Amino acid sequence: MKSDFSEVQKSIEKLDQEIQERKKEYVSLKILLYAGILLLLVGGIYTNSTLQKVQLESLEKSFSSFQSKLNQDIGNIEVALFNSLQQQGKELEQLITNHQKNREIVNTKTQFESLKKSFLKAEKDLNQLENIDPQTKIAISNYRKQTASILSFYSQSIRPLIKPEPTSPPSKK
Secondary structure, eight states: OHHHHHHHHHHHHHHHHHHHHHHHHHHHHHHHHHHHHHHHHHHHHHHHHHHHHHHHHHHHHHHHHHHHHHHHHHHHHHHHHHHHHHHHHHHHHHHHHHHHHHHHHHHHHHHHHHHHHHHHHHHHHHHHHTTSOHHHHHHHHHHHHHHHHHHHHHHHHHGGGSOOOOOOOOOOO
16 A cells, blocks of 8 residues: 555656646746737837838828929919019000000090191181282282191191091891
């Protein structure tokens, strides 16, 4: 029985040693498992942070590119607006010049008409005086020649200034 007891005791010790070894292996495996999990966690965090940095850099580049394009577009719009305003200013100056020329033409035409009326009135008065004496007739004839040349001169100098009115095309019915 003692031998059985010692065998049982040896078996128990052997089992106890195996249990101790299994505990050490189990602890080692636990440590490896936790180390692996920790390593995966740290790697995930690192990867996530690296990806965020790359995305942030990409966003900054995109924003910078967008901002430069926007600034370029605004610059182009400013140039186009400036050119348009200059063109409109030139057109306005031309309109003002044309308006002033038209006023001068109207004033010249008015003066010409007034001068023509004065000459016609003088002509009527001269017709009444024509019956007086021959010297007066000669003076009246000279006056009429001078008047005709003055009227002809004014008429020729005004004609190029007066633009003919455009005729509208016949309407179709």
